Amino acid sequence: MGSRMSICPGCGLMLPDRQMERPRGFHATGECYQKYSERSAYTLSKQDIDFIHQHAVDAYSAQHAGSGMKTITVAFSLIGLYYAVERGYTGKQVQRVHMLLSRRKFDWPPLPVPDKPYSLTVNDVLQEKPGKNRDAMLREWMRDVWLCWEHQQEWIRNLSQSLLK
Template sequence: MSKQDIDFVHQHAIDAYSAQHAGGGMKNITIAFSLIGLYYAVELGYTGKQVQRVHMLLSRRKYNWPSLQLPSKPYSLTVNDVLKEQPGKNRDAMLREWIYDVWQCWEHQHNWVKNISQSLLK
């Protein structure tokens, strides 16, 4: 997560953090956008910049975002695990592990995320 990151991996960190800390009054749209961002990153290999573009396109659509059931699976990693790594390849690799872990914990919402993405971004 360096300042010169042309792919903007920070977007993945934002999405993972938001999804991992869902609940407690967080807006439904925030959770949905985070999960959609993780879907595009993990499943489709999008860069952070590409995920930002997806978020921008979604923000143009009017949609009543539902409340999503939170995961019951515990998370294996947190942002602290990412930050413990030295900046560069090691930290970027840990970031990928973290976003994968968060995405897997939301497995019960994967179909919803895929369907809403296809529906709203056609």
């Protein structure tokens, strides 16, 4: 008999079920969130000038949108991915966009999550050798998450332009 598997409801990542508690605020299993924490340790330890950590936070948050997540978190994550993927912003620049947006009053609507499955997960990032390879995979992961949110991209573009005039 094989071991039971845990399937993340956000990204579909399958990992051995260790009966970990689900994280608050993310539509994820505890096992997937642990991988996110491992990735966070990596990106934060880099202390890079571009602050790639922000991109990873946005990718994971957008990928794990769903029950329990604040609507502002989903919107900010997608806005961050828009600026990173389509406009080439660094994590530091995206962080500045988030700060500017946080000063604006806006009623953030719930956004329907993608119907299509993600091709990459946080675990794919961690499977790569630390350094350039892992950072490149993180960027691929960001692009994959952004592409899966295709149904909201126009709204995100328009909202970003109107709120950041």
